[in-house]
Each structure stands twice: as C-alpha cells, then as structure tokens.
Amino acid sequence: MISIGNIKIEGNLVLAPMAGYTDSPYRRIAKNYGAALVVTELISADGIIRGNRKTMELLRFTEAERPIGIQLFGSDPDVMAEAAKRAEEMHPDFIDINIGCSVRRVLRGGSGAGLLSDPGLLGKIASTVVKSVRLPVSAKIRIGTDADNKNYIEIVNILQDSGIAFMAVHGRTRAQGFKGDVDWNAIAEIKAESSVPVIGNGDIRTYEEAMARLASTGCDAVMIGRAAVGNPWIFNGRIPDSDGIAKQIKEHLELMLEFYGEKGIKLFRKHIAKYIRGMKDSAKFRALLVNAETKEEILEHLDKFG
Ligand SMILES: Cc1cc2nc3c(=O)[nH]c(=O)nc-3n(C[C@H](O)[C@H](O)[C@H](O)COP(=O)(O)O)c2cc1C
The missing domain is CATH 1.10.1200 (Non-ribosomal Peptide Synthetase Peptidyl Carrier Protein; Chain A)
Incomplete structure (x- = not known):
C-alpha cells in the first residue's frame, strides 16, 4: 500500500492520466469503481502562470476524486515551481510531474518525455518543484528516449535524490510512443532498485492482467489508461450486462x-x-x-x- 504524505492509499489500481478523457466526471466514475488514485490530465505550467482560461479549467476537481494529483508539464524549473505553488492552492493531494508525454506539442518545448534526454534539467525541475511546495511531489516517466538509451536507472536515481515521493513508470521509450512491447522487466527492475513506491503502467487490458502484473513485478500499484475508457469496471473486475x-x-x-x-x-x-x-x-x-x-x-x- 502506498502512503502519500499522511494519506494511505486504499487499493492498488490507479487511473492513468489521459488528456481529453480523464476529466473530473470520468475521474469520479473511476473512483466509484475502485480506482485507488487519480491524476488530472497534463496541465501546462506556462498556461497556469499566464492564467490561461482553458488551462485553469483543467485544474478543477471535486472532493469525490480524492486522493488526486495535479499533473504539470514544462521545461523551466522556475516556471514549474511557480505553477506548482499555484496548483497547491487548489488543495490537491499531490503534484505530479509529467516526464512521459511523447506528443509533438509537448516535446517541442523540451517538456514531457523530452526531459529524459536531459537528466540534469530533469533533476533541477524535480528538486525545484519539491522545494517549492509542501505537498508530496510524484513523477510519471518512461524508461528512456529510445531502445539504445534506456536510461531509467539514472532517471530514477535522480528523481529519488530530488525528493520525489513516488513514481509511475510507463514501460516504453519516448520513441515507441504507444506502440511496441511494454518492458515490464524494466519496471520490475525499477521497483527492485527504488526506495520510493513504484506504479507500473502499460497495456494492461483486464482486471486479471492488472493483478498478474502486480504479482510479477512487486509494484506497489499498477496504472490503467486506455483500457479504462468506456470500461471503468476494470477497477473492480465485475463486468456489467x-x-x-x-x-x-x-x-x-x-x-x-x-x-x-x-x-x-x-x-x-x-x-x-x-x-x-x-x-x-x-x-x-x-x-x-x-x-x-x-x-x-x-x-x-x-x-x-x-
Ligand atoms: C489519449 C491519451 C492521452 C494521454 N494523456 C496523458 C497525460 O495527459 N499525461 C500523462 O502522463 N500520460 C498521458 N497518457 C499516457 C497514459 O497515461 C499511459 O501512460 C499510456 O497510455 C500507457 O498506458 P495504457 O496502455 O494503460 O493506456 C495519455 C495516453 C493516451 C492514450
């Protein structure tokens, strides 16, 4: 079981953040069916600083969604820290840093999975954000930039040294996008090496598969994304008629x-x-x-x- 600050998380199936899908209504539904934890979709740190109306709408959540994290993306440590402070004022349970997004719009600015190829900057962002807020800070990562650069052990060590409270790992490289095999061995290795809780993620399609991944990797929780859309009962394993x-x-x-x-x-x-x-x-x-x-x-x- 994971603890986030003073909060004990009940259960070990987590709803993955998905832009355009895991909004407040869907997060409430997932929680109803037993999701242990939810995260907002990725939110631009720049957008928060500028008070962009659409960005600010993404910050809305309800009490029924707790425990909830607000996920931020950006590539400037100071902007990320300031955005984290403003997000903290919304009183989520934790702040999550996006180090996994592989879409062009996010990569172009060097954010998301782009940070995997700049571990120095990634460390600076993580430690600056951790210092700027009182809430626990988590990170969602991929296992590296491409097949020749699976630098996940370096990334995980940097995040731990920065004071990250827990991390979610999508077992693909940035280059893979959403295709190709998920490297669950890498996820298991991260779990074995890590001093903070680890949430494994990638291609889980059923409740039974989720249970099998928990058992085979020893992960503290697993995270389900695409297979949860239109299928919230994946969190309790009871499919309705x-x-x-x-x-x-x-x-x-x-x-x-x-x-x-x-x-x-x-x-x-x-x-x-x-x-x-x-x-x-x-x-x-x-x-x-x-x-x-x-x-x-x-x-x-x-x-x-x-
Ligand atoms: C439509 C879509 C939107 C996504 N948006 C986000 C996001 O905002 N933040 C994030 O960290 N990951 C995002 N992801 C990645 C998922 O959280 C997850 O890591 C990935 O889909 C693999 O898990 P799955 O196979 O269970 O879907 C997105 C994925 C999809 C398909």
Whole structure:
C-alpha cells in the first residue's frame, strides 16, 4: 500500500492520466469503481502562470476524486515551481510531474518525455518543484528516449535524490510512443532498485492482467489508461450486462452535462463509442449514439438496447 504524505492509499489500481478523457466526471466514475488514485490530465505550467482560461479549467476537481494529483508539464524549473505553488492552492493531494508525454506539442518545448534526454534539467525541475511546495511531489516517466538509451536507472536515481515521493513508470521509450512491447522487466527492475513506491503502467487490458502484473513485478500499484475508457469496471473486475452498461452511460452523461453544460454532449461522444463496444448490437447503435446531438436522443437510443 502506498502512503502519500499522511494519506494511505486504499487499493492498488490507479487511473492513468489521459488528456481529453480523464476529466473530473470520468475521474469520479473511476473512483466509484475502485480506482485507488487519480491524476488530472497534463496541465501546462506556462498556461497556469499566464492564467490561461482553458488551462485553469483543467485544474478543477471535486472532493469525490480524492486522493488526486495535479499533473504539470514544462521545461523551466522556475516556471514549474511557480505553477506548482499555484496548483497547491487548489488543495490537491499531490503534484505530479509529467516526464512521459511523447506528443509533438509537448516535446517541442523540451517538456514531457523530452526531459529524459536531459537528466540534469530533469533533476533541477524535480528538486525545484519539491522545494517549492509542501505537498508530496510524484513523477510519471518512461524508461528512456529510445531502445539504445534506456536510461531509467539514472532517471530514477535522480528523481529519488530530488525528493520525489513516488513514481509511475510507463514501460516504453519516448520513441515507441504507444506502440511496441511494454518492458515490464524494466519496471520490475525499477521497483527492485527504488526506495520510493513504484506504479507500473502499460497495456494492461483486464482486471486479471492488472493483478498478474502486480504479482510479477512487486509494484506497489499498477496504472490503467486506455483500457479504462468506456470500461471503468476494470477497477473492480465485475463486468456489467448491457443494462448495466446503459445505466453507466446515462450516469456519465449526466455528470458531463452538469460539469460542462451543453458542450458535454460533444465531449461525451468518444466515451460512448468505447462504452458500447461491450454491448450487444453495438455496431447497429454506434452511429446513432455517437452522432446524437441531445441528451434526449442519446437516452432514446440507449433505451432500444435490451
Ligand atoms: C489519449 C491519451 C492521452 C494521454 N494523456 C496523458 C497525460 O495527459 N499525461 C500523462 O502522463 N500520460 C498521458 N497518457 C499516457 C497514459 O497515461 C499511459 O501512460 C499510456 O497510455 C500507457 O498506458 P495504457 O496502455 O494503460 O493506456 C495519455 C495516453 C493516451 C492514450
């Protein structure tokens, strides 16, 4: 079991941060099904400093999501430290540093997984952020830049020396993006070497697989991303029938409308597409549901599932 500061984390399955998916409504749902811990999607440190409206919206969370971390990305130690201080004012349970994001927009500024090729800067960012806030600080990393530069042991040592409270490890290199094998041996090695709790991550598709990864690596927890979208029951291993899925879709829809207003319908479409994969006749209803413009339309189509 992981402790974050004074908080003991119940359970060992964690919802991975995913931009565009793991917003406040979805984080609440994941918690309901037993996710032990959630993290916001990545949030720009620059955006926080500038008070960018869209960025500030990403900082919103509710009490039901605790324990929750706010994840920051950036490449300037002072900007990251200032952003962490402002994020701390929102009273999350911890601050998380993104050292894993491989999308171009983030890499271009040298942030995210870009930091893996500059361990000196990475260490400076981690130690400056740790010193700037009272909250625990975690990091989410990949295992290196590419197959020839799997420098994870160096990275892990730097993070530990910087005072990081725990870390999540996506067992791929930056160059791999989201493809190719996840190196769970590297994750197990990090767990064995590390003096702080380690959360393993990568390609877990079922509750049973999650349990097997926990057992084989000795990790303190494992983190589930893509397989949790439209599939929040992955956190308790009890898959509902079609009626149960329809009920969950309706609840999620209500949360989206409450949180976002009308624009919640559009934002919900990508979730619906994933939920209905598990329902019978899903191919038939997919287009209808995904193209629905109103809550009433969605409910009407859902009622035709049986
Ligand atoms: C659409 C999408 C968005 C993501 N956004 C983030 C993010 O904001 N922060 C982060 O640390 N990782 C992000 N990730 C990476 C995931 O947290 C996770 O490490 C990765 O998907 C591997 O886990 P999985 O195989 O269980 O999905 C994202 C992944 C996806 C697919």
